[in-house]
Amino acid sequence: MNIGEIARRAGVSRSTVSYALSGKRPVSDETRRKIQDVIDELGYRPNASARALANGRTSTIGLVFPPAGNHYTGMQLDFIGSVVEAAAAHDYDVLLSPSGVDSDRSFQRLLGERRVDGAILMEIRLEDDRADHLAALDFPAVAIGRTAHPESGWWVGLDHTALAAACVHHLADLGHRRVAFVNRPEQLLRAGYESAHRGLDGFTKAAAERGLTVRTYCCGDDAASGQACLEQILHDDPATTALVTLNEAALGGLYRGLSQAGRHVPRDFSVTGVVAGRWAETVTPQLTAADVPAEEMGRRAVDLLIERLDHPGAPPRHHLLAPPISLRASTGPAGGTPSA
Amino acid sequence: MNIGEIARRAGVSRSTVSYALSGKRPVSDETRRKIQDVIDELGYRPNASARALANGRTSTIGLVFPPAGNHYTGMQLDFIGSVVEAAAAHDYDVLLSPSGVDSDRSFQRLLGERRVDGAILMEIRLEDDRADHLAALDFPAVAIGRTAHPESGWWVGLDHTALAAACVHHLADLGHRRVAFVNRPEQLLRAGYESAHRGLDGFTKAAAERGLTVRTYCCGDDAASGQACLEQILHDDPATTALVTLNEAALGGLYRGLSQAGRHVPRDFSVTGVVAGRWAETVTPQLTAADVPAEEMGRRAVDLLIERLDHPGAPPRHHLLAPPISLRASTGPAGGTPSA
DNA sequence: TGAAGGAGTCGAACCGGTTCGACTCATCGC
């Protein structure tokens, strides 16, 4: 069941078996065939730990994902799925690492104990100690999201600034003048999550540019918070006629709040934002939104990481994506019905 | 940076360092302190591959999850998150394995190459070759779901039969007489997915028991399919006043279909089913449903697996869960408005 | 015809840990 056993049965040395498998030195056809027969017969597969120990590569990448205590959003699910799939295509496995409460500990496991060849980071912050740490170690990593200093790193990012601005322009073009912004939870904003910050930034600037009256809100990642947030919005300014949101998980709650306030979407109230496409389609009316290309981002992150692993010392590369707004059914001209 | 370096700097042998770390043999306080100082100074962590090679355990469990080509449902996301979290609590990492198109290949990676100590299987089928294969190998595995022969295995399951029946009884108690069942996609039913089969079974039997008129449907895992399915239901029997579904991802589409057909939930039409709680709460009105305790199931699966790893040869254990129906807002008495 | 070179193979060292047997040295009981 190990390489020695194969060698014995095939009547060759262990190194010959190794070379027959790796092809790193020539092996005669006859020998190769004999070895292959034994391998097929016994169903032999080389031990991954031994191989990793010998050649220093684990063929595994780490996926560092958000604290498990929080809810996961559908977008994160899409990232995970696409990363696993893309990694498999390159013959890499994916090790999940919760960068939760004790993020140091799991980092130590991944890097210190050499469990992975490289890492993909999710839920990036503008000032991200994990990213800094990895950069300082020159450890092969790719971020999904970009820090405040994006030039020096490897990442795949979404241009949240531009996307939020595009949402504002879309609403302004439809004649909306009083618009709310529903962000991720306050605790994430305080922690410096880049999507929350850049999205807010893009929203604010574009709104100023178009002379809109705006209010901005943080909202928990669940339906109940979304509903509460919407009540607050209408309480603070009943004349609000539209909102932009980054908060996928709150979307259902926002819709519920609107429906209970008697505002029809899109006749009385327009909703748009930045959300993964398949989740935008689950609500009624379907959400007009900048669709987060989660699958593409995961795939590109893996491709970049593989490239970095294959070419150590290569200069940093990155992709900044800015998908267009998909027009669905949740936005319409302002003033269909004057607000109560 | 390896154990020999630590030993050299501390002026002891490699084995002493190993014993100081593992505690498997006594080491004097003074020696232990010297070693610890060196370790702290250098930030040493033992190499996981070397350790795995030497003691035969990787401290990693494999999570075999569904084909990536399909959409993931929120429930699956919850499983993944809770499994990772529970595994971390036991000092295990989680390796994701897509059991996709080429499920043999990734199985070979996991088991043949000894990348994991044990495995957790998701999306179980009644006749599940993966489960059979693992059982034949006596490989430590725990299924989330149960096959047609549940006595012999380790698993954490949901009593879909009872849950679907409970939904039927709930609707029958409210006076509904014509009820539809919306299952997972036909391809999954054909493949023998246990939740689809047992759920259908429980629905059919309970409906017969209560003398209901029923139709059953398969429905794709997305909103568009849900909407189409609902149109079909009302086309086939416009007098239908309620439905039971196992299809979380189609839920938004079903609601949209109802709304577009002018059926108000719950006044004209009741909806219930088996869905993870936090997703039941994102739709409006919130879904009265048997809440899938995804988090608990993931946690219990990990606990069982750890137990099995720690006590090889222990007799099979399992948990069959049957959470009660959470009454929310999507069901009501039949006949509120006679159907058009 | 003999040196050069390449194909094919082997043995040994190595990767970085763990663990077993053996050794030394105190301590203790009789």
Place this chain on the structure above:
DNA sequence: GCGATGAGTCGAACCGGTTCGACTCCTTCA
């Protein structure tokens, strides 16, 4: 005063691969 006991330590073997250097043939070409 001496053997038994156990704490503390070391060296060597081992886990299962990879890789380097060296060796043997067999061709090829001067």
